[in-house]
Amino acid sequence: MLRRTLRRRRVLAMVGVMAAGAAGALGPVAGSAAAQDTDSDLVKIxxxxxxxxxAAGPDDVLDVAHTAKVLSSMHADVIGLQEVDRHWGExxxxxxxxxxxxxxxxMYAVYGANLDLxxxxxxxxxxxxxxAILSRSPITSWSNTYLPKFGNHEQRGLLVANLKVRGVAMRVANTHxxxxxxxxxxxxxxxxxxxxxxxxRRTLLTGDLNALPGTPEIATLTNVFADAWAEVGEGAGPTxxxxxxVSRIDYVLGSRDLVFRHAEVVPTDASDHLPLFVDLLVRR
Incomplete structure (x- = not known):
């Protein structure tokens, strides 16, 4: 009972959102190049x-335990999640x-409510x-900013969390x-x-971007951020x-000061998408 209480204290449930256009201000793989690097100035994330x-597979059957097992298997320090319900419905x-x-x-968590009924x-x-963003390290601050919306389309947002991973300050953004x-x-x-x-600097962008590599919207982002899969992934990496x-529409992008070492798509049927994890190095 005490352990459950301690875990509850770690969760930072985010409810509020910022208006559209408001000013807005990341476990190495065994045997990988990142795991073999001995430079003490580099932090592995x-x-x-x-x-x-x-938390439903392609059969639309709810199974949160399955989703949690997949997430746990990746041993990630930080995870960006999309299509997350909060008291949404049956x-x-x-x-x-x-x-x-x-x-x-x-883990710690912050939540960005883009639909709020x-x-x-x-x-x-x-x-x-x-x-949502999940983190093994405490999240020091966060914000959720509405993104441009056309007509009666679904509202989308950019969730940003500031945190420290092994003493290194990072900014992690997540979107859909x-x-x-x-x-x-x-x-x-x-x-x-x-x-x-x-x-x-020291910034990661994760998300379901609903666009293929090379499209104008992805080019807008990769003009600023490096595409982890394009740099270190093997094959087409469809998610x-x-x-x-057949389509690579889920991404981990990073600022140019980060060094990507490994990217991997995880086979699973816990959702209608496949998850992706990336190992990287950041200098202290």
């Missing part, structure tokens, strides 16, 4: 990204999924849907871009660059759909 599809048992996953993994019944929790409008994604990518800066992966 593993970051992952996963669209969890509200499909996820009205659970706070960011909190539940953080408790299962003994009135409760189903008076007195209940607000129904929210969005993104519009799925059916490339012009809207271009506007959202431009807003992300504006929020994170055109010359960022969607899980039944027959």
């Amino acid at each position: 593993r970051v992952a990204t996963y669209n969890i599809h509200h 499909r996820s048992d009205f659970a706070d999924q960011a909190r539940e996953l953080a408790e299962r993994l003994d 009135d409760p189903a019944e008076p007195g209940q929790e607000r129904r929210q849907y969005g993104t 871009l519009q799925h059916n409008d490339n012009l809207e994604r271009e506007a959202q990518a431009a807003a992300i660059v504006e929020l994170l800066g055109s010359d960022p 969607y759909p899980v039944e027959n992966p």
